[in-house]
Amino acid sequence: MPHTQLIDDLKRVVGPHGVVANPDALMTYDADGCVMDIGEPQVVVLPTTAEQVSGVVRLAARYGVPIVPRGAGTGLSGGATPITGGIVVSTARMDRILEVDTRNGRVLCQPGVINWELSNYLKPYGYQFAPDPSSQKACTVGGNIANNSGGPHCLKYGITASHVLGVELVLPDGQIIWTGEGAPALPGYDLTGIVTGSEGTIGLVTA
Secondary structure (H helix, E strand, C coil): HHHHHHHHHHHHHHHHHEEECCCHHHHHHCCCCCCCCCCCCEEEECCCCCHHHHHHHHHHHHHHHCEEEECCEEEEEEHHHHHHCEEEEEEECCCEEEEECCCCCHHHEEECCCCCHHHHHHHHHCCCCCCCCCCCCCCCCCCHHHHHCCCCCCHHHHHHHHHHHCCCEEECCEEEECCCCCCCCCCCHHHHHHCCCCCCCCCCECC
16 A cells, blocks of 8 residues: 555645554553554544545545544543544544524534533533543543443433434545534434444544
8 A cells, every 4th residue: 555645645635744654652652541453554544524534535535544533542442443544534623613592402512522511511501411430530522422421410310322312424435424413313324323432433423
């Protein structure tokens, strides 16, 4: 694989400051909180929009390179470990809260928003994001969705899947879709429920 060409193409998608290729820096991304296995990624990208994620996915398909999505890397299942190398797509810079809809009890945010920070942001509105894993002060909403995370609050309020009404998802071909319309109990297949807990194997959550 023409590694330098891939990196150049990725820089055109996410910008030169959105690509990590230095071998020493790549060691930061060789495992998640599990640390049972490690794997060296060929390159790490830090997109800020769904369109950039889509562009990265399309490049990965063109070059035949695997993708590993990564939130904060606090997971204990090895899901963010690049066992076969490839491109690690970090959502760390996708950290914006886009909309608070108090009338309908909904919030729209990017996947890199920290769980604890989201709940603190919602306190003045009288709301919280109920899932509270032990890594709450470091883990991200995207990681919570990927792992269908739980915690003590979930005994009363339910796990992450109970609190996600829809996700913006980048599919393996780069297509961007929404799995729901922001309303609970819609007719048809529960695509949001399928994505929640799938650890990035179906697509990359971007909102």
